[in-house]
Amino acid sequence: MILVVDDDNAIRLSLKMLLQRAGYEVVSVAGPVEAMDVVRSTAPQLVLLDMNFSRATSGDEGLTLLKQMKIFRPDMPVILMTAWGSIPLAVEGIHAGAFDFITKPWDNRNVLEHVKAALDIAGHNDGVVTKEFDRSGIIGDSPSLNKVLDTIRRVARTDASVLIMGENGTGKELIAEAIHRNSLRAGKPFVKVNLGGISQSLFESEMFGHKKGAFTGAVADRTGRFALADGGTIFLDEIGDLDLGSQVKLLRVLQEHTFEVLGDSRPRKVDIRVVCATNADLNKMVADRTFREDLFYRINLITAVLPALRERPEDIPLLVRHFADEYCRSCRLPKVEITSGAMAYLASLPYPGNIRELKNIVERTLIVGGTDVYDRRHFEELYLQLPHDPAVQLQSSEKLEDVERRTIMNMLVKHNYNMSRTAAALGISRQTLYRRMDKFGIDYEV
Ligand SMILES: Nc1ncnc2c1ncn2[C@@H]1O[C@H](COP(=O)(O)OP(=O)(O)OP(=O)(O)O)[C@@H](O)[C@H]1O
Numbered sequence: 001m002i003l004v005v006d007d008d009n010a011i012r013l014s015l016k017m018l019l020q021r022a023g024y025e026v027v028s029v030a031g032p033v034e035a036m037d038v039v040r041s042t043a044p045q046l047v048l049l050d051m052n053f054s055r056a057t058s059g060d061e062g063l064t065l066l067k068q069m070k071i072f073r074p075d076m077p078v079i080l081m082t083a084w085g086s087i088p089l090a091v092e093g094i095h096a097g098a099f100d101f102i103t104k105p106w107d108n109r110n111v112l113e114h115v116k117a118a119l120d121i122a123g124h125n126d127g128v129v130t131k132e133f134d135r136s137g138i139i140g141d142s143p144s145l146n147k148v149l150d151t152i153r154r155v156a157r158t159d160a161s162v163l164i165m166g167e168n169g170t171g172k173e174l175i176a177e178a179i180h181r182n183s184l185r186a187g188k189p190f191v192k193v194n195l196g197g198i199s200q201s202l203f204e205s206e207m208f209g210h211k212k213g214a215f216t217g218a219v220a221d222r223t224g225r226f227a228l229a230d231g232g233t234i235f236l237d238e239i240g241d242l243d244l245g246s247q248v249k250l251l252r253v254l255q256e257h258t259f260e261v262l263g264d265s266r267p268r269k270v271d272i273r274v275v276c277a278t279n280a281d282l283n284k285m286v287a288d289r290t291f292r293e294d295l296f297y298r299i300n301l302i303t304a305v306l307p308a309l310r311e312r313p314e315d316i317p318l319l320v321r322h323f324a325d326e327y328c329r330s331c332r333l334p335k336v337e338i339t340s341g342a343m344a345y346l347a348s349l350p351y352p353g354n355i356r357e358l359k360n361i362v363e364r365t366l367i368v369g370g371t372d373v374y375d376r377r378h379f380e381e382l383y384l385q386l387p388h389d390p391a392v393q394l395q396s397s398e399k400l401e402d403v404e405r406r407t408i409m410n411m412l413v414k415h416n417y418n419m420s421r422t423a424a425a426l427g428i429s430r431q432t433l434y435r436r437m438d439k440f441g442i443d444y445e446v
Pocket residue numbers: 137138139140166167168169170171172173174175237279319322355356359
């Protein structure tokens with residue numbers, strides 16, 4: 001089947017007729033979204049792709065679409081259709097993996113020759129080598145999660161930039177790590193930068209580094225994040241929080257693969273793969289002009305959208321089991337049982353904080369519970385005591401440790417600092433209790 005992508009209705013129709021008369025099966029679509037749907041679901045033998053969609057005359061959109069197609073179907077030939085005067089764009093397309101290009105208006109015989117040549121050559125390439133994909137630590141088997149994993153499995157070994165979208169706590173960082181782990185850069189650094197935590201004034205020194213004396217307060221040389229990530233992957237979390245000034249600076253590095261350390265004007269080369277994450281609606285931000293369109297295209301060759309936990313309740317029991325087992329392992333406790341009633345209850349909660357919130361609930365309940373079998377009542381008692389403001393839920397690590405420390409203290413006081421009885425009441429071994437007390441700096445005796 002041949003796929004024709006053009007936003008001009010008349011062109012779609014005449015190409016379709018031409019190709020059908022020549023005996024080919026043809027599907028035609030008007031835009032990038034529909035085109036990718038067809039490419040992902042049915043693997044066309046060939047694509048005829050218009051490069052000049054009316055919305056973005058620069059050709060960026062057509063080029064992006066071409067690159068996306070090549071990632072999903074590296075062996076599928078794509079013939080570009082360009083208007084006269086946009087030959088440089090076609091050349092860029094060839095560099096990005098297009099088979100060939102034809103210029104509009106075309107000569108019918110010429111089009112058919114191109115099509116035949118592309119199909120003949122592609123016929124000699126059979127399939128793609130599928131590599132094993134390491135998804136370790138990513139729990140869940142819902143169709144929506146599997147779709148994300150399928151996407152990143154395909155893109156991991158390329159250098160394509162990936163934008164991971166999703167609410168807080170849905171596992172964006174985990175996915176970014178999996179992309180790196182499964183890439184050819186796996187042995188090189190994975191550097192995470194939380195752009196939400198970097199002020200506009202510190203952006204350059206943080207990302208590019210500085211020389212001693214470059215500005216007041218620069219008391220020593222500092223290596224920037226780009227240099228640290230050289231050869232590997234840089235993960236830019238909360239990319240939607242980046243102000244417009246810093247966006248320009250980031251774009252320059254991504255386009256030119258060079259940057260300058262503050263206080264040293266020599267440009268330095270850098271080889272990085274970029275993975276970004278956001279919980280903001282970047283499409284809307286582009287429309288509102290608070291996020292640069294050119295940067296958006298740079299970071300977003302491939303988008304992976306992580307579903308909220310409430311949209312994949314079938315993953316909840318698997319996650320609960322995983323977090324409970326992980327907790328028991330870390331405390332060297334035997335595995336605990338979680339009843340089906342408890343699972344049903346946990347599957348019914350709203351989870352504004354997504355997987356991070358679920359993990360929190362499971363761990364807290366096990367810390368406080370100190371039993372072998374957990375049913376609905378255990379989780380319900382604890383859940384009802386929790387503050388249900390998602391902002392509070394997200395501060396997981398400190399809060400969890402606070403609860404743990406307080407629980408241990410309470411039990412020690414209650415059992416008069418008798419270690420055996422306190423450990424038994426907490427459902428942990430004496431050694432674990434000692435370790436926890438050391439960790440929290442709690443004295444053995446008072
Ligand atoms: N599919 C999963 N399987 C197991 N654990 C998961 C899964 N998804 C997320 N987690 C766990 O949930 C917590 C939150 O995940 P992560 O930090 O990746 O989310 P995030 O979307 O990057 O959050 P934020 O937007 O707040 O930065 C982590 O402890 C992570 O290990």
